[in-house]
Amino acid sequence: MPRKLYEAIKSSLGERYKQCAAKQALAIVKSQRKRAKKKKPVVHNASLELDERFIKIEHGHNSFDLWIKLSILNGRPIYIPTRKHRMFNKYVNEGWELSRSCRLRKTDKGLFLDVFFEKDAEPVKEEGDIVGLDLGFRKLAALSDGQIVGKELKSEIMKFYKRKHSHLIIKELINRELKKIDFSKMRILVVERLRNVKKNKRGVLTHHANRLLSHWAYRHALSRLAMLCEENRVQIAEVEPRGTSKACARCGSRGIRRNERFVCKRCGWKVDADYNAALNIRDRFISQGGYGPLPESHLNISFG
Numbered sequence: 001m002p003r004k005l006y007e008a009i010k011s012s013l014g015e016r017y018k019q020c021a022a023k024q025a026l027a028i029v030k031s032q033r034k035r036a037k038k039k040k041p042v043v044h045n046a047s048l049e050l051d052e053r054f055i056k057i058e059h060g061h062n063s064f065d066l067w068i069k070l071s072i073l074n075g076r077p078i079y080i081p082t083r084k085h086r087m088f089n090k091y092v093n094e095g096w097e098l099s100r101s102c103r104l105r106k107t108d109k110g111l112f113l114d115v116f117f118e119k120d121a122e123p124v125k126e127e128g129d130i131v132g133l134d135l136g137f138r139k140l141a142a143l144s145d146g147q148i149v150g151k152e153l154k155s156e157i158m159k160f161y162k163r164k165h166s167h168l169i170i171k172e173l174i175n176r177e178l179k180k181i182d183f184s185k186m187r188i189l190v191v192e193r194l195r196n197v198k199k200n201k202r203g204v205l206t207h208h209a210n211r212l213l214s215h216w217a218y219r220h221a222l223s224r225l226a227m228l229c230e231e232n233r234v235q236i237a238e239v240e241p242r243g244t245s246k247a248c249a250r251c252g253s254r255g256i257r258r259n260e261r262f263v264c265k266r267c268g269w270k271v272d273a274d275y276n277a278a279l280n281i282r283d284r285f286i287s288q289g290g291y292g293p294l295p296e297s298h299l300n301i302s303f304g
């Protein structure tokens with residue numbers, strides 16, 4: 001880290017904090033460099049990524065079972081008493097370890113400290129089925145092993161999608177439904193790669209809303225699935241999304257989709273359209289070898 005980068009920061013904070021802030025600023029600028037279309041980065045909520053030089057979480061022995069030691073400025077550290085919450089205990093009980101770095105976040109509701117849990121990834125299962133999964137709006141997920149979750153998603157979303165913060169409610173609904181998937185007999189879960197969408201399509205619903213999840217909801221569901229797969233030691237793989245809902249999974253010729261039904265003109269197969277798509281997704285992976293695993297997901301829990 002070049003010295004002139006952080007010496008320019010006007011603040012009464014100590015040098016280590018300035019270094020930390022400069023490192024973070026550099027990372028934000030660098031992340032823009034990779035993008036095809038570069039924009040000036042905008043910071044909406046101020047946050048500090050703090051490593052163990054600045055913050056330590058210590059276990060307490062009195063009524064507060066957790067103490068946060070914050071070394072701001074160059075004087076004495078500040079101790080903040082707090083308590084472990086339910087999620088904290090859940091992760092500890094499942095063998096996760098508290099990461100040494102934290103994130104201090106300022107929002108309009110106050111200051112929050114995000115703590116992170118880490119765990120060595122367990123090896124993926126070697127036994128089990130390869131299962132295709134079709135994400136949609138009418139049914140959240142149809143799987144090639146016959147499972148279906150989120151049948152009521154559409155009607156639930158329609159109730160409130162014009163309300164403010166509806167995207168947060170939709171994310172919660174997606175999380176709740178995906179959790180119902182039974183991964184026990186699976187070895188590999190195959191999903192469709194995120195479609196490229198034209199920009200400015202940021203609404204809750206897309207123009208073919210009857211069938212597809214909007215871009216952000218699809219992305220959210222994918223990252224949630226990646227997390228669930230990791231927890232269940234299932235490998236997740238992606239295939240190209242084109243045409244998986246149009247071909248007949250039995251004979252391969254083009255069929256017609258009428259709402260929830262898929263009808264094949266050649267072999268006469270009549271089947272649930274999303275189930276047919278899930279079969280095609282699975283078979284595409286088997287025949288092509290797929291696109292490999294999704295990027296790793298991060299777990300993060302915050303308490304304020």
Ligand SMILES: [Zn+2]
Nearest residue numbers: 248251264267
């Ligand atoms: Zn057919």
